[in-house]
Amino acid sequence: MDRNAAERRIAELRAEIRRHDHLYYVLDRPELTDAEYDALYRELLKLEEEHPELVTPDSPSRRVGGAPLEKFKQVTHRIPMLSLENAFTDGDIAEFDARVKRALALPAGEEIAYVCEPKLDGLAVELVYEYGTLTVGSTRGDGVVGENVTQNLKTVKSIPLRLEGENPPELLEVRGEVFLPLAAFQRLNAQREEEGEPPFANPRNAAAGSLRQLDSRITARRPLTMFCYAPGEIRGADFGSQGEFLSALRQRGLPVTSLARQVTGVAGVLAYYREMTEKRDTLPYEIDGVVVKVDSFPLQRELGEKSRSPRWAVAVKFPPRQAVTVIEDIVPSVGRTGVITPTANLRPVEVSGVTVSRATLHNWEEMERKDIRIGDTVVIERAGDVIPAVVKVLTEKRSGSERFLPIPAACPECGSEVVKIPDEVAVRCMGLSCPAQIRESIIHFASRNAMDMEGLGEKYIEQLLRLGLVGNVADLYTLTRDDFMKFDRMGEKLAENLLNAIEASKKRELSRFIFALGIRHVGEHTAKLLATAFGSIDNLARATEAELLSIREIGPQVAQSITTFFHNEGNRETIRRMVEAGVEPTVEEKKVGGKFTGKTFVFTGTLIRFSRSEAQKMVESEGGHAAGSVSKKTDYVVAGDEAGSKLDKARQLGVTVLAEDEFLQMLEGEQ
Ligand SMILES: NC(=O)c1ccc[n+]([C@@H]2O[C@H](COP(=O)([O-])OP(=O)(O)OC[C@H]3O[C@@H](n4cnc5c(N)ncnc54)[C@H](O)[C@@H]3O)[C@@H](O)[C@H]2O)c1
Numbered sequence: 080m081d082r083n084a085a086e087r088r089i090a091e092l093r094a095e096i097r098r099h100d101h102l103y104y105v106l107d108r109p110e111l112t113d114a115e116y117d118a119l120y121r122e123l124l125k126l127e128e129e130h131p132e133l134v135t136p137d138s139p140s141r142r143v144g145g146a147p148l149e150k151f152k153q154v155t156h157r158i159p160m161l162s163l164e165n166a167f168t169d170g171d172i173a174e175f176d177a178r179v180k181r182a183l184a185l186p187a188g189e190e191i192a193y194v195c196e197p198k199l200d201g202l203a204v205e206l207v208y209e210y211g212t213l214t215v216g217s218t219r220g221d222g223v224v225g226e227n228v229t230q231n232l233k234t235v236k237s238i239p240l241r242l243e244g245e246n247p248p249e250l251l252e253v254r255g256e257v258f259l260p261l262a263a264f265q266r267l268n269a270q271r272e273e274e275g276e277p278p279f280a281n282p283r284n285a286a287a288g289s290l291r292q293l294d295s296r297i298t299a300r301r302p303l304t305m306f307c308y309a310p311g312e313i314r315g316a317d318f319g320s321q322g323e324f325l326s327a328l329r330q331r332g333l334p335v336t337s338l339a340r341q342v343t344g345v346a347g348v349l350a351y352y353r354e355m356t357e358k359r360d361t362l363p364y365e366i367d368g369v370v371v372k373v374d375s376f377p378l379q380r381e382l383g384e385k386s387r388s389p390r391w392a393v394a395v396k397f398p399p400r401q402a403v404t405v406i407e408d409i410v411p412s413v414g415r416t417g418v419i420t421p422t423a424n425l426r427p428v429e430v431s432g433v434t435v436s437r438a439t440l441h442n443w444e445e446m447e448r449k450d451i452r453i454g455d456t457v458v459i460e461r462a463g464d465v466i467p468a469v470v471k472v473l474t475e476k477r478s479g480s481e482r483f484l485p486i487p488a489a490c491p492e493c494g495s496e497v498v499k500i501p502d503e504v505a506v507r508c509m510g511l512s513c514p515a516q517i518r519e520s521i522i523h524f525a526s527r528n529a530m531d532m533e534g535l536g537e538k539y540i541e542q543l544l545r546l547g548l549v550g551n552v553a554d555l556y557t558l559t560r561d562d563f564m565k566f567d568r569m570g571e572k573l574a575e576n577l578l579n580a581i582e583a584s585k586k587r588e589l590s591r592f593i594f595a596l597g598i599r600h601v602g603e604h605t606a607k608l609l610a611t612a613f614g615s616i617d618n619l620a621r622a623t624e625a626e627l628l629s630i631r632e633i634g635p636q637v638a639q640s641i642t643t644f645f646h647n648e649g650n651r652e653t654i655r656r657m658v659e660a661g662v663e664p665t666v667e668e669k670k671v672g673g674k675f676t677g678k679t680f681v682f683t684g685t686l687i688r689f690s691r692s693e694a695q696k697m698v699e700s701e702g703g704h705a706a707g708s709v710s711k712k713t714d715y716v717v718a719g720d721e722a723g724s725k726l727d728k729a730r731q732l733g734v735t736v737l738a739e740d741e742f743l744q745m746l747e748g749e750q
């Protein structure tokens with residue numbers, strides 16, 4: 080490319096990249112996938128390399144992140160928080176290693192010791208501990224100045240407010256990644272879609288959006304977590320290497336990944352990378368690559384930094400989980416709260432080992448923005464276990480017969496008016512007796528995480544509705560064997576089982592009952608808080624907004640939604656009928672653990688928040704073996720401080736090792 084053409088393209092790329100940086104870092108609302116962004120960025124780097132005279136200090140290639148939001152107080156980092164250079168191929172890794180060796184003038188044949196870590200997909204923050212006490216927490220911002228989010232970070236359970244151990248250092252600045260486990264991310268998005276808010280594009284945006292809240296109670300309700308991985312300024316302590324630093328953090332009670340490992344040379348890095356590529360799908364959080372760091376701190380200092388990234392580290396990114404397929408149809412489906420969501424039926428396609436046949440299109444605004452039509456050839460992406468999404472349309476593949484699906488004029492299920500509420504992206508069916516809403520609310524009520532009526536799924540609930548045997552959730556408790564025998568293909572035994580499942584649900588925990596009612600804004604977590612605070616459904620029904628607000632983590636929107644629900648005469652009647660039918664929610668004792676059916680765990684240390692015996696009980700009741708021996712059949716090993724040979728064995732066998740913290744996240748995620 081000649082100089083003039085290069086200059087024009089560089090200017091174009093910079094403007095484009097700046098716009099996407101702003102959308103991504105400041106507004107948490109990216110329009111491109113990371114892969115698309117990375118392609119633009121690489122093109123800029125390449126042109127700047129070919130034309131070094133055109134490089135300016137304000138080029139996005141020399142700068143980190145985005146400007147901090149004005150609504151927060153600002154924090155100037157004592158040492159700038161840099162980004163990382165990216166590598167995408169084995170060749171890039173070899174090149175990085177060669178550069179490091181050259182800069183250190185390493186004798187031929189000698190290899191560098193690296194520490195490899197998973198690259199977590201969240202946002203970077205800095206925690207400042209003065210004499211062991213957490214005083215300031217901030218975001219990376221533009222690397223020099225970040226946002227003061229101390230109050231919000233204090234709500235993150237894995238972040239200690241005080242360091243453990245004697246003689247804490249005068250100053251310990253530690254950097255790490257705040258992120259949302261996948262299960263929590265999915266739950267949050269499902270809830271947002273039900274409530275007509277735009278879903279987050281990926282766990283990173285969800286974490287950033289959750290942390291950068293002015294109201295720390297909102298942050299507290301999001302199960303954010305953190306892993307620490309880098310030092311800032313430190314006074315009163317000294318570390319010789321990254322490995323040593325990570326162990327010290329662990330001893331001080333800071334959360335550190337158990338997947339970090341020292342390796343030697345390019346071969347070691349490649350082996351680690353391959354291992355993580357395989358492990359990626361089994362981890363309870365999203366990682367988007369691995370980070371490779373020169374282990375020795377003296378060598379790191381010798382290598383130094385560039386304007387945007389250190390010379391001693393590189394981020395090796397995973398290839399995106401994308402595939403090309405065709406949208407065969409787009410169907411609007413009505414949810415429990417009446418929100419109508421467009422879903423794409425895809426020509427089935429395999430994306431890194433999983434067959435995908437549906438993708439969420441989120442809402443009509445999103446569909447219009449991406450101009451997605453029935454018949455389109457599209458790129459889809461699957462991030463973690465998340466429902467695949469359409470990344471973009473390959474417009475060049477259009478034949479002209481593709482059609483856009485407009486917002487339905489009437490509810491596809493009940494014909495009622497459809498309304499787009501101002502400030503919401505969702506459209507809703509306004510029908511009070513919309514069969515779709517009734518069906519979805521009954522399905523929700525009977526579902527596993529709610530009243531857990533085993534076997535009573537979508538199919539049977541639809542038949543009950545069609546036969547006019549139920550009109551709302553209370554009717555479930557009036558069903559008889561004769562009712563079920565009216566179904567097509569129903570046997571005595573099956574009818575018996577379904578009745579037993581309904582009967583058993585009468586004695587579920589109170590929190591499940593509250594969750595099952597489907598009160599807007601009351602998810603599983605809030606339901607647990609309410610059950611603990613009020614102890615009975617009567618007390619909850621009588622609670623005033625002020626009483627509700629006195630519970631930490633409950634905000635005005637939730638409080639109002641709860642009182643509105645219980646003021647509704649129809650809802651009170653439904654609950655009264657259920658109580659008369661013998662529904663008697665139990666008040667839970669402290670519950671340990673979640674559902675780990677079919678998975679085995681081995682503990683090699685003590686757990687942080689659960690006592691060892693509690694954890695043991697849980698694991699045994701779920702068929703795992705605590706503190707037992709590691710075998711090929713073990714799914715996870717939970718590593719504690721004393722872990723040693725068991726971990727080595729686990730690694731040899733390819734068993735996933737989780738830090739206690741990761742284990743706790745998994746408990747939270749699966750609860
Ligand atoms: N989609 C878009 O529009 C858009 C826009 C801007 C940026 N991006 C994405 O963001 C990337 C650039 O963002 P970035 O500057 O945060 O860089 P990065 O995400 O490529 O790498 C640096 C970051 O990695 C994180 N990290 C995670 N685990 C780590 C570990 N163990 N050790 C050290 N760091 C770790 C830290 O937050 C660090 O700041 C781009 O490559 C692109 O993928 C996308």
Ligand SMILES: [Zn+2]
Binds near residue numbers: 492513514
């Ligand atoms: Zn309807």
